[in-house]
Amino acid sequence: xxxxxxxxxxxxxxxxxxxxxxxxxxxxxxxxxxxxxxxxxxxxxxxxxxxxxxxxxxxxxxxxxxxxxxxxxxxxxxxxxxxxxxxxxxxxxxxxxxxxxxxxxxxxxxxxxxxxxxxxxxxxxxxxxxxxxxxxxxxxxxxxxxxxxxxxxxxxxxxxxxxxxxxxxxxxxxxxxxxxxxxxxxxxxxxxxxxxxxxxxxxxxxxxxxxxxxxxxxxxxxxxxxxxxxxxxxxxxxxxxxxxxxxxxxxxxxxxxxxxxxxxxxxxxxxxxxxxxxxxxxxxxxxxxxxxxxxxxxxxxxxxxxxxxxxxxxxx
Amino acid sequence: xxxxxxxxxxxxxxxxxxxxxxxxxxxxxxxxxxxxxxxxxxxxxxxxxxxxxxxxxxxxxxxxxxxxxxxxxxxxxxxxxxxxxxxxxxxxxxxxxxxxxxxxxxxxxxxxxxxxxxxxxxxxxxxxxxxxxxxxxxxxxxxxxxxxxxxxxxxxxxxxxxxxxxxxxxxxxxxxxxxxxxxxxxxxxxxxxxxxxxxxxxxxxxxxxxxxxxxxxxxxxxxxxxxxxxxxxxxxxxxxxxxxxxxxxxxxxxxxxxxxxxxxxxxxxxxxxxxxxxx
Numbered sequence: 117x118x119x120x121x122x123x124x125x126x127x128x129x130x131x132x133x134x135x136x137x138x139x140x141x142x143x144x145x146x147x148x149x150x151x152x153x154x155x156x157x158x159x160x161x162x163x164x165x166x167x168x169x170x171x172x173x174x175x176x177x178x179x180x181x182x183x184x185x186x187x188x189x190x191x192x193x194x195x196x197x198x199x200x201x202x203x204x205x206x207x208x209x210x211x212x213x214x215x216x217x218x219x220x221x222x223x224x225x226x227x228x229x230x231x232x233x234x235x236x237x238x239x240x241x242x243x244x245x246x247x248x249x250x251x252x253x254x255x256x257x258x259x260x261x262x263x264x265x266x267x268x269x270x271x272x273x274x275x276x277x278x279x280x281x282x283x284x285x286x287x288x289x290x291x292x293x294x295x296x297x298x299x300x301x302x303x304x305x306x307x308x309x310x311x312x313x314x315x316x317x318x319x320x321x322x323x324x325x326x327x328x329x330x331x332x333x334x335x336x337x338x339x340x341x342x343x344x345x346x347x348x349x350x351x352x353x354x355x356x357x358x359x360x361x362x363x364x365x366x367x368x369x370x371x372x373x374x375x376x377x378x379x380x381x382x383x384x385x386x387x388x389x390x391x392x393x394x395x396x397x398x399x400x401x402x403x404x405x406x407x408x409x410x411x412x413x414x415x416x417x418x419x420x421x422x423x424x425x426x427x428x429x430x431x432x
Numbered sequence: 433x434x435x436x437x438x439x440x441x442x443x444x445x446x447x448x449x450x451x452x453x454x455x456x457x458x459x460x461x462x463x464x465x466x467x468x469x470x471x472x473x474x475x476x477x478x479x480x481x482x483x484x485x486x487x488x489x490x491x492x493x494x495x496x497x498x499x500x501x502x503x504x505x506x507x508x509x510x511x512x513x514x515x516x517x518x519x520x521x522x523x524x525x526x527x528x529x530x531x532x533x534x535x536x537x538x539x540x541x542x543x544x545x546x547x548x549x550x551x552x553x554x555x556x557x558x559x560x561x562x563x564x565x566x567x568x569x570x571x572x573x574x575x576x577x578x579x580x581x582x583x584x585x586x587x588x589x590x591x592x593x594x595x596x597x598x599x600x601x602x603x604x605x606x607x608x609x610x611x612x613x614x615x616x617x618x619x620x621x622x623x624x625x626x627x628x629x630x631x632x633x634x635x636x637x638x639x640x641x642x643x644x645x646x647x648x649x650x651x652x653x654x655x656x657x658x659x660x661x662x663x664x665x666x667x668x669x670x671x672x673x674x675x676x677x678x679x680x681x682x683x684x685x686x687x688x689x690x691x692x693x694x695x696x697x698x699x700x701x702x703x704x705x706x707x708x709x710x711x
Contacts, residue, residue: 140613146535149614153531154543157524157589161550164562164584169553171561180564226452234442235449243697244453247460249704250689252643254661255682258668259459262466265478271462274481303459311705364554367645371668386556386646393560394650406557417552 175403192404201405203380204388207294211384212362214298219309219358220351222302227313228343242314246307253304257371260300261287287372293381297368309354316350317343349424356420360413366390385409460686467492467683471676492680500677505656506663507684510642513579513659517641518634520583526630529592530622534601551586555647563650573653582641588633595629596622631696632703639689639704660685 142148179188230241248256263271264286273283286292320343328338366386373382375391385405393402466479468488477483496503532540562581571577599622607617645661652658658666664685667678693700
């Protein structure tokens with residue numbers, strides 16, 4: 117590892133310094149300094165992450181009422197597996213599958229095109245694709261709400277009418293509700309994912325393309341056999357974070373329907389936590405949903421670590 | 433003949449890319465244009481492709497700058513919370529990343545693995561216990577309550593560590609011989625060298641805080657404590673008559689970020705592509 121540089125080359129350094137008070141000397145010794153640097157983070161980390169995480173797991177076995185906390189065993193988990201939760205889980209899973217496939221395939225294609233030497237104005241293209249990531253989900257969602265309004269005068273329906281199709285009540289059908297959430301996510305994250313793939317494309321050795329050209333490989337063969345293998349690590353990374361962020365989705369739904377959508381078409385797992393834990397103040401129940409969400413995310417992260425070979429190499 | 437063909441396909445690729453970029457920018461452009469339309473009409477019709485260009489005016493902006501005091505309150509809240517979040521989270525995480533990179537100490541690897549592991553815990557499981565903590569410390573509906581969970585930024589620790597691994601270590605030994613303390617070395621020599629990474633993380637943390645939604649939604653209760661996303665979300669009702677504030681306010685929320693982006697593109701890109709954090 118790079119960090120193993122010779123810090124201890126000059127053991128006399130301390131004695132060469134002007135004399136100091138013993139406390140200062142202690143605080144300045146290389147044995148102590150790193151711990152001082154690390155401690156503010158550790159403390160905040162313990163208080164604000166580790167403690168709540170453990171507390172959350174404990175809470176999921178409790179019924180939490182104001183001034184009265186009882187252990188109820190697995191009762192919360194028993195209640196979690198109900199039709200509403202399955203609805204939320206199904207919605208979230210569909211959303212994950214759609215966003216992950218779109219946000220992986222489309223950025224790869226666009227990154228390869230953007231990377232080719234025939235494209236002019238690269239910086240402008242890249243910047244404009246990235247721009248949507250700057251808008252908050254709320255602002256982006258508001259624009260989408262107004263563009264996908266129910267009236268014939270809203271942009272999306274105008275377009276459909278011009279194409280000779282019927283207007284759609286975007287926010288009131290299961291399929292179109294899902295479409296809205298997926299589109300919102302894709303619009304905001306496309307540019308960011310393109311950047312990941314663009315960065316990875318820079319690692320492909322140019323000689324390989326030349327060699328493939330000499331062998332008479334077509335564009336698609338070059339892409340398949342030369343480019344794609346180099347994109348594998350970043351693809352695993354992008355897929356993993358997209359799955360995790362997809363399971364954590366809340367805002368994309370909230371911005372269209374606030375707390376309640378017709379027939380729960382927009383209910384997500386986190387939305388269900390918010391509804392039960394915060395709005396209904398049933399924190400134990402909310403925590404149980406949270407623990408299930410955490411397990412899902414752990415499993416996905418674990419699969420990613422296996423795929424990237426993190427366990428084989430041992431370090432990093 | 434072959435050259436001709438290639439020219440045409442290059443042109444098609446460029447035009448195609450241009451069209452895709454236009455589609456990406458379309459909602460932003462529509463937001464800008466719609467903010468100039470009368471708000472009552474906007475509420476009735478939504479954002480439409482065909483509308484009366486002659487009625488475009490600055491009324492929504494006039495209104496927001498003269499009468500919408502509530503909106504500027506949200507703006508101030510967002511600015512203050514983002515600024516404090518940036519300063520505190522950078523201060524904490526830069527020190528740790530630096531220490532992990534340049535020093536050798538017992539427990540370093542354990543600590544690092546620990547951070548990696550905890551990084552996988554989703555905020556959504558922490559949220560309810562954190563909310564309970566905020567209630568017992570009476571931090572509900574305060575700035576501190578909103579920004580406290582955001583100052584722990586493991587992603588930033590990684591980023592700083594990675595960056596600090598490339599710092600010139602020889603400078604440290606030279607400074608030690610000159611009698612500088614370890615803290616002096618950090619604050620006077622190494623920290624300034626880390627400026628590019630600080631810029632990237634300031635943008636990551638700042639944008640994250642500026643756009644943060646779920647947590648502020650839970651802790652903030654009163655209208656005058658709301659941040660911009662929460663405040664704007666309250667205007668998102670189908671019967672609302674606040675579309676003037678909503679649309680012009682949204683523009684005023686996004687434009688400063690876009691301007692910053694144009695000037696600091698490099699920092700934005702390295703900041704937002706670290707670990708794929710959700711804004």
